[in-house]
Amino acid sequence: MDGVLSPLFSFDPKAPTGRIFGSKSAPVLGDIDGDGDADFLAGTEGGALLYLRDPHLGRPADLSAVSGTNSILLNWAPDTQSRLRGYNVYRSDGSLVTWNSLLTDPIRLPTYRDGALVSGTAYSYRVTAVSYAYLPGNSTPKILETEPSDVAVATAGKVGFSLLGARGKPASYVKIPVSIQNSMGLRGTGMQIAITYDPNVLVPAVQSDASRKSVLKTGLSSGLEITDDGATANGTLTITGVSGAFQPGEGKLFTLVFKVKDSAALGVKTSVKISSAAVGSVAGNPQVVDISGSMSVEIAAIFLPGDVNGDGAATDADEVLLMELTMPEAVPTTEQLSAGDLNGDGKLTQPDVVLLKRLLEGLPVDESN
Numbered sequence: 001m002d003g004v005l006s007p008l009f010s011f012d013p014k015a016p017t018g019r020i021f022g023s024k025s026a027p028v029l030g031d032i033d034g035d036g037d038a039d040f041l042a043g044t045e046g047g048a049l050l051y052l053r054d055p056h057l058g059r060p061a062d063l064s065a066v067s068g069t070n071s072i073l074l075n076w077a078p079d080t081q082s083r084l085r086g087y088n089v090y091r092s093d094g095s096l097v098t099w100n101s102l103l104t105d106p107i108r109l110p111t112y113r114d115g116a117l118v119s120g121t122a123y124s125y126r127v128t129a130v131s132y133a134y135l136p137g138n139s140t141p142k143i144l145e146t147e148p149s150d151v152a153v154a155t156a157g158k159v160g161f162s163l164l165g166a167r168g169k170p171a172s173y174v175k176i177p178v179s180i181q182n183s184m185g186l187r188g189t190g191m192q193i194a195i196t197y198d199p200n201v202l203v204p205a206v207q208s209d210a211s212r213k214s215v216l217k218t219g220l221s222s223g224l225e226i227t228d229d230g231a232t233a234n235g236t237l238t239i240t241g242v243s244g245a246f247q248p249g250e251g252k253l254f255t256l257v258f259k260v261k262d263s264a265a266l267g268v269k270t271s272v273k274i275s276s277a278a279v280g281s282v283a284g285n286p287q288v289v290d291i292s293g294s295m296s297v298e299i300a301a302i303f304l305p306g307d308v309n310g311d312g313a314a315t316d317a318d319e320v321l322l323m324e325l326t327m328p329e330a331v332p333t334t335e336q337l338s339a340g341d342l343n344g345d346g347k348l349t350q351p352d353v354v355l356l357k358r359l360l361e362g363l364p365v366d367e368s369n
Helices: 316-325 334-340 350-360
Strands: 028-030 039-043 049-052 064-067 072-075 084-092 111-114 122-133 142-145 152-155 158-163 166-168 173-180 186-196 202-204 215-217 224-228 236-244 251-260 269-281 288-291 295-299
Touching: 064 158, 072 122, 084 111, 111 122, 158 186, 158 269, 166 173, 166 334, 173 295, 186 224, 215 224, 251 295, 269 288, 316 334, 316 350
Parallel strands: 064 152, 158 288, 166 295
Antiparallel strands: 028 039, 039 049, 064 072, 072 111, 084 122, 122 142, 122 152, 158 173, 173 251, 186 236, 186 269, 202 251, 215 251, 224 236, 269 295
16 A cells, blocks of 8 residues: 555556556665665655655765975865765875864865975875754754765875877867866976977978967966977977966866878877976976876867767767766766867866857857967
8 A cells, every 4th residue: 555665666567557566575775876875765555756865975085186386286076965065175294193174164166275385295185075964953053074085195396297189180180288287386487398299190280371370378378478389390399488377277288289181091090299398386496297198199080079979060969978977987988088078187077068068059168379
């Protein structure tokens, strides 16, 4: 009868309404939503579902720590629980015994930049999530804090540059993002980045069309005055900083623009690599630079930014797929990452979804200028 809890369901095709029912079973108790705590699921003979979720938050996951000149940038996976009130961030001197809170109040966003650090010093971090719960008869909430995340370690005074892969078709232009992990506290004076490429497959854009630039600035590099040798480069393109300072952040720093030669064969992959890089802090101190390995440019028949599903057009279907690929458990393919990483940070995240929405509405998505 109605009201009997029955979590194991079957469909009765003979019933007029096709109702759901179950028999000889107990309510299901387990981590149904995958957040690390126990939930309750049951159903009634009349077809209704009863789902009770534990209001406690799961411990924060995927904590990463990225080094910068005098700061370390922390990021972690956001919690979608409606009771979330924020996150607490803790730092240790490396002993992992004493943990000091870096905040007076929890922060709402799943990111934090720890500044004014000592160059060459390793720091350890962990993060907790905070929620409120009102117990019966109480008007003051009880503050609940989760178990801490896994520990992330980074050393201040190091700057990371990387190139992201791309695809382009013969006789067309291809854009290759140059990304930085943490740009806070860096200056343009003395910066130099050398990129090697195969001149038999790619040429800097300016050599094909004098009105085009071979290096485009983005929001992170908008405050820099730079020069490049794209007009004369033959296998190595060098970007030189003249003055100015980096904007704080992470992601796409410059966009390289190459022309794929008409003679390039479909299916060929050509290597593009940062062969050397130098940069200094605003105080003039040279930084230790971490350069990622070479990336490939694949010569393909067609490639469109935002075409995550590879059907030759950027549509609403790509937006749906991209949202799925931003989930922590998703593992995008190389092609999906290349098409969907519109902000150039080397991963598929919610900012990429926002940029794809802009692209679908005919608005500009590339900050390059």
